[in-house]
Amino acid sequence: MLDRARVRETVLPLVVLAGGTTAMGVFGCYQLNQAAGATVNGSGALQLVLCVTAGALAMLAAIGGSRPLLRRVTANPAQTAD
Structure with a gap:
């Protein structure tokens, strides 16, 4: 769900x-x-x-490239005492 929201907030x-x-x-x-x-x-x-096509492809590549980072950050939702 977070990934879908991130894509919508970027693409729209x-x-x-x-x-x-x-x-x-x-x-x-x-x-x-x-x-x-x-x-x-x-x-x-x-x-x-x-x-315009090159820009759209670059945007889609950036969204796809940042997907593993999002998964890694949200993989362990444990609270820390920061």
Whole structure:
């Protein structure tokens, strides 16, 4: 249950913030290109998709990599006198 909560608390804010920021950036870029009368080149969109994909994969790798640490920390729930 703790692992599920940790994943939700990491993924949900990242998706909302990164998705919103990316959408606003694409919208702003489209409006700027339209106002300037510029033609749209597909290489920028491809680069954006690759960067977002790489970021999502890095996030998932970090979540998966920290799972053993979470299990080790929560394995012995005995109270200590700190």
